[in-house]
Amino acid sequence: MSGKYEARLAELGVTLPDAPAPAANYVPYVTSGALVFVSGQVSARDGAMIQGKLGADMDVAAGAEAAKACAISLLAQLKAACGGDLDRLVRVVKLTGFVNSTPDFGEQPKVINGASDFLVEALGDAGRHSRSAVSAASLPFGVAVEIEGIFEIA
Template sequence: MQGTYEARLAELGVTLPDAPAPAANYVPYVVSGDLVFVSGQISMADGAFITGKLGADMDVAAGAAAARTCAIGLLAQVKAACGGDLDRLVRVVKLTGFVNSTADFGDQPKVVNGCSDFLVEALGEAGRHSRSAVSAASLPFGVAVEIEGIFEIR
């Protein structure tokens, strides 16, 4: 039976992938009490990295689209942390977005909005969160965006 959040995702044309495996010596998420701490999810689509540097070879719209893929990865990890029941998600608490950008690029918040906007669209009020959006000189595999999150579950 499909839950409420997954039904909304389906309306948006999104099916959550299997939660990506970690790329190094860490776990993809940690559950502590009613919080899930999800490790950074990198921009990927159809199994390929979305690479680029904002302010050099990628514009804000493309960066925001890359950040949206991070949101999907975050939700996939939360679903895994909830034993496959995404409806255990109470709310998104905090996101930290890292944007691969040039020294003079200042629109990191607009890029990370791709993740934030998607979470609110998919989850409603439960998707509203606190957030940081910062520049990074480089990110793993040359990806454009990496976002980590803290989620409350029941």
């Protein structure tokens, strides 16, 4: 069954993948009351890691695409947390984005805009959120971006 959010994703040419399994000893999400806390999702597409270091071998546009891939994985985890019904989403509350970048790279917000812009495009006002965008000296598997999220559900 496809609801309004999945119909909008389809219009954008996006099909949510199966929710990625955790890579270590943690759970992919925790629901507490009306909030779902989704563990960090690394940049990957079609089963392949999107690797790179911003300011060295990756530009902002490629980093923003990596961040968008993280947002798609966040929605896949949220869908799993909602028993397959993404329309239970009330709003995206907060994203925290980590950008694998050189010490002198300062455009982390532009990179994480790839996720933020996508969520607003896909979810409308429910996609508007608070956010942090920070640099990381390295990330797991050499990925370019990792993003965690907090969502409100009904």
